[in-house]
Ligand code: FAD
């Protein structure tokens with residue numbers, strides 16, 4: 233089989249890229265190694281930056297998001313027994329975020345692509361990319377038990393952190409930057425109304441907690457836990473008690489409790505692979521970079537990469553110019569490193585390490601107090617949270 237753009241991975245990055253290329257009249261084939269049911273129910277991110285929302289709308293994938301998504305104009309920061317609201321529109325020139333789960337974004341994009349787009353093969357596992365530096369790169373993959381080859385003009389690795397396309401960039405040219413954190417998140421989904429109408433991020437002596445939601449009747453909550461935590465050690469009662477203890481602040485009320493319907497432990501990691509482009513191979517989303525989830529940047533970074541790449545491929549086929557393609561890696565990495573910094577900052581400011589010194593705790597509390605009391609510090613957080621410019625030609629750099 234031959235296609236113009238071979239896309240490995242049918243997560244948000246791969247599906248959105250295929251959709252944007254389809255709208256630009258560029259053929260693609262998406263290879264996804266899991267089943268459709270699996271990718272549609274994999275619990276992950278929840279917060280969409282305004283640019284992500286606008287991109288999904290422009291891609292024709294915004295109808296259900298506009299109906300069911302919850303617009304959030306701020307977050308609550310809790311620390312030292314106090315609660316402070318950071319309002320976004322007043323600090324960012326009118327911007328805000330939308331809570332709409334990654335599972336729903338993926339369902340919407342899969343349905344659209346199967347109805348209108350090119351081939352989207354599930355249970356198709358890519359093994360390697362050959363000829364990345366030639367003008368006819370090829371993806372070797374297995375589908376329905378048969379080894380096959382997809383030749384392409386370009387190959388895009390949207391295959392996540394454990395993907396294989398990254399290996400097409402020669403090892404001596406690839407640089408990786410990484411940081412791990414000495415804690416994980418226990419994430420739960422519960423049939424219980426959210427405790428608050430906006431997200432609550434809590435620093436506490438017992439560790440970090442986050443109260444999010446999926447709908448007015450479904451809560452999504454996270455607790456900082458030690459690495460290698462066993463789910464068996466966390467029966468429902470212990471989870472609710474711990475969330476209540478960590479989220480408590482002056483005037484707050486206990487969480488609404490209900491049946492916990494899903495739970496998992498998520499490790500925390502920062503990782504960047506550079507460059508994000510070599511020869512005819514490009515990397516987008518988690519295939520190129522991972523952030524710890526505090527601050528909800530992962531999915532939004534994937535969308536921003538894909539916007540830049542779709543624009544560059546569109547220009548390449550419309551005018552013959554590869555200028556934007558050649559700039560892809562540098563354009564994306566500028567924003568990626570900003571999001572890496574923000575995610576690291578949110579993580580290290582809100583979590584407590586085992587044996588953390590009282591000095592380090594005072595520094596965290598001082599920084600949180602600065603955000604709560606200085607409009608400048610709050611604005612810096614708000615701008616990063618609602619999303620920085622993507623780096624498209626002609627975009628205003630002033631935000
Ligand atoms: P992915 O969603 O990982 O998609 C990659 C796709 O490629 C997958 O469908 C995979 O099956 C497929 N694939 C992999 N290898 C191959 C292969 N060899 N051949 C074919 N297909 C392949 N972000 C937040 O902001 N908030 C959160 O709460 C949050 N929670 C998360 C929880 C978990 C467990 C993880 C892993 C991530 C979480 N993230 C979160 C990050 C966010 O979900 C990701 O940044 C986002 O999914 C990135 O999209 P992507 O398309 O780049 O990668």
Ligand code: DHB
Nearest residue numbers: 277278444525526527528
């Ligand atoms: C969610 C996850 C995050 O990491 C975050 O910072 C905010 C919300 C969520 O899953 O809802």
